[in-house]
Amino acid sequence: MSRNEDLQKRRDAAFARGLGNQLAVYVERARNAELWDVEGRRYIDFAGGIAVLNTGHLHPKVQAAVARQLDAFSHTCLMITPYAVAVELAEKLIRLAPGPTPKKAIFVTTGAEAVENCIKIARAHTGRSGVIAFGGGFHGRTFMAMALTGKVAPYKAGFGPFPAEVYHAPFPIAYHGVSVQDSLDALDHLFKYDIEPARVAAIIIEPVMGEGGFYIAPPEFLQALRRLCDEHGIVLVIDEIQTGFARTGRMFAVEHAGIEPDLMTMAKSLAGGFPLAAVVGKAEIMDAPAPGGLGGTYAGSPIACAAGLAVIEAIEQENLCARAVAIGELMAGALRELAREIPAIGEVRNLGAMVAMELVKNRDPHAPDADLTRALTKRVAEKGLVLLSCGLYGNVIRFLVPLTAPDAIVREGLGIVADALRELTGIAVKAAANA
Ligand SMILES: Cc1ncc(COP(=O)(O)O)c(C=O)c1O
Numbered sequence: 017m018s019r020n021e022d023l024q025k026r027r028d029a030a031f032a033r034g035l036g037n038q039l040a041v042y043v044e045r046a047r048n049a050e051l052w053d054v055e056g057r058r059y060i061d062f063a064g065g066i067a068v069l070n071t072g073h074l075h076p077k078v079q080a081a082v083a084r085q086l087d088a089f090s091h092t093c094l095m096i097t098p099y100a101v102a103v104e105l106a107e108k109l110i111r112l113a114p115g116p117t118p119k120k121a122i123f124v125t126t127g128a129e130a131v132e133n134c135i136k137i138a139r140a141h142t143g144r145s146g147v148i149a150f151g152g153g154f155h156g157r158t159f160m161a162m163a164l165t166g167k168v169a170p171y172k173a174g175f176g177p178f179p180a181e182v183y184h185a186p187f188p189i190a191y192h193g194v195s196v197q198d199s200l201d202a203l204d205h206l207f208k209y210d211i212e213p214a215r216v217a218a219i220i221i222e223p224v225m226g227e228g229g230f231y232i233a234p235p236e237f238l239q240a241l242r243r244l245c246d247e248h249g250i251v252l253v254i255d256e257i258q259t260g261f262a263r264t265g266r267m268f269a270v271e272h273a274g275i276e277p278d279l280m281t282m283a284k285s286l287a288g289g290f291p292l293a294a295v296v297g298k299a300e301i302m303d304a305p306a307p308g309g310l311g312g313t314y315a316g317s318p319i320a321c322a323a324g325l326a327v328i329e330a331i332e333q334e335n336l337c338a339r340a341v342a343i344g345e346l347m348a349g350a351l352r353e354l355a356r357e358i359p360a361i362g363e364v365r366n367l368g369a370m371v372a373m374e375l376v377k378n379r380d381p382h383a384p385d386a387d388l389t390r391a392l393t394k395r396v397a398e399k400g401l402v403l404l405s406c407g408l409y410g411n412v413i414r415f416l417v418p419l420t421a422p423d424a425i426v427r428e429g430l431g432i433v434a435d436a437l438r439e440l441t442g443i444a445v446k447a448a449a450n451a
Contacts, residue, residue: 019054036170038404039397046073049421051402060429063402064416067226067258070285070340071330072418078288081326085319094123094316101321106294108328112267113296115276120302122295123316127257127283128156130293131220133310134279135160137295138218138251141304145180146216148206150187150199152408154227155220155255164220167228167408183210187221189231191363191374191381196237203244213248218279223269226258229407230372230414232365238273251278251301257293258370261285262331262419265341265368272367288327292320336419340368343426347371347415350430360388360441371415374407384411388440395436401429 017025024040031037042054049072051059064070071078085101094102106121113119124130135147149155149164156162157171163178165171166187172178183206188199207213219241225231238254245252254277259269263285270277279297286292291314295302330336348366351373355361362376375392377383389405392413396403406414413433417426 023054038393039402041397041402048072048075049418049425058400059397060401060425060432062415062417062429063404064285064418065289066284066404067263067416068284068289069416070261070263070336070419071288071327072420073289075288075326075330075420077326077330078323081322082290082319085322088318090319091314091317093313095311099318099321101318101325102316105316105321105324105328108325109282109294109296112328113277113280114268114271117276118299119296120299121297122302122310123321124293124295124312125291125314125317126156127281127293128158128161129312129315130257130281130283130295131155131161131164131253131255132158133295134220134251134253134281134297135164135218136310137279137297137302137304138253140306140309141251141301142217142249144215144217146183146211147181148183148185148203148216148219150221150225151184152187152189152225152228152231153220153222153255154225155222181211181215187225187228187231188234188237189229190234191231191365193381196234196240199237200240200244213244213250216248216250218251218253219245220253220255222255222257222259223273224259224264224367224370226414227406229374229412230365230370232367233273235273238270238275242275245278253277253279253281255281257281257283259367261327262336262340263368263416264370265337265344267331267337269367269370286327287320287323290317290320290323292317292324330420334420337368339419343369343417343419343421344371346423346426347417347430350427350434354434354437358437358441360385360437369415369417369419372406373413373415375411375413384409386410389413391440392433392436395440396432399432399436401432403429403433 020040023042044054049061110119151166153166155164163182166184185202186194188196254270256268260282283293344366351364359379363374375385375389389411393403404414406412
């Protein structure tokens, strides 16, 4: 039995089955956009630990900052005896958050926790209870975050009842025939059928749906939500957990729409692989909860904060926003070229380096091909590439290559995708011909 197989057997025996697992590839070491398994096999990493590694595996700046912090101290609890590195990172995030209104921050440990805290803060500020999220959106696996998530299987099935007063509206997706006006009309209907706007505390939205399929919220939709929230005193929460930190060509994706969020969530690539999340928002709203109402034992770990400062320095010094645009053009260009040849590629879309390819049967947007998507992630892994799928129907390939990856690695990974897709669709054509 190989070492990977042996570890997989032990993994399956040790972990509950609810903890998903894509590949039986046990990592020994990783650098930038490559990793090596326990059997010495090399992989290109187009997953980035699910959008955590915009600055790549073990960026030298992150590694050095963490080593320095480990020499000093690793934990005291930010709520007991605080430390400068956390204050400095909070100040940086406040400065980076879009819009002129004075801001404040809190640190927590995971993305879901950041989402939970946004709802707590919005409710404390408004004195209202309702929350509106969008179908297909993903906001995490804790109870309120799960309730806000707009996908039943596998995230919500069997886990109810959920917190009350959560409503979903359709996300505008042109490719699936849902226009911006359709989504705005649905919100209007929600206000008529289910809850009056005066009882809504918050609307939460991802500027580009992550887990839901990399659908990009049109700027005019986010602008309309901003106006709607202003009109009714609703807190607009922008979930930047997957889109943040240069991924889309701006520090935060919401900047493409030119609006100022009331609250923003940040996590994933914030700290280059160390568990750290934040809520950053308008000071007046952030200060609504009473002292002690927010926080957590590990919230704002000094090691993670040191990593976070190094990540931001790397993004700024290495112009990773511009690099995201270049990577996006390279990838989307190559995939669009491939789409001309392969009818299974229904749509290629990207905002910067947040790139997706939707796989369908015979170019029909309404015929998702989840089987082909699954087969593709499996086949590319056999060829040495870690690749993720997503989407409400499991038929979208998402590309989250580190922004520090050289063009040669990006091209090599794309080559593997193209070869595997030609192979798999060729086999499908032959199988159909033989049937
Ligand atoms: C947009 C978005 N929100 C929230 C979360 C939850 O983050 P975490 O898994 O760190 O709890 C995720 C994770 O994928 C996400 O993509």
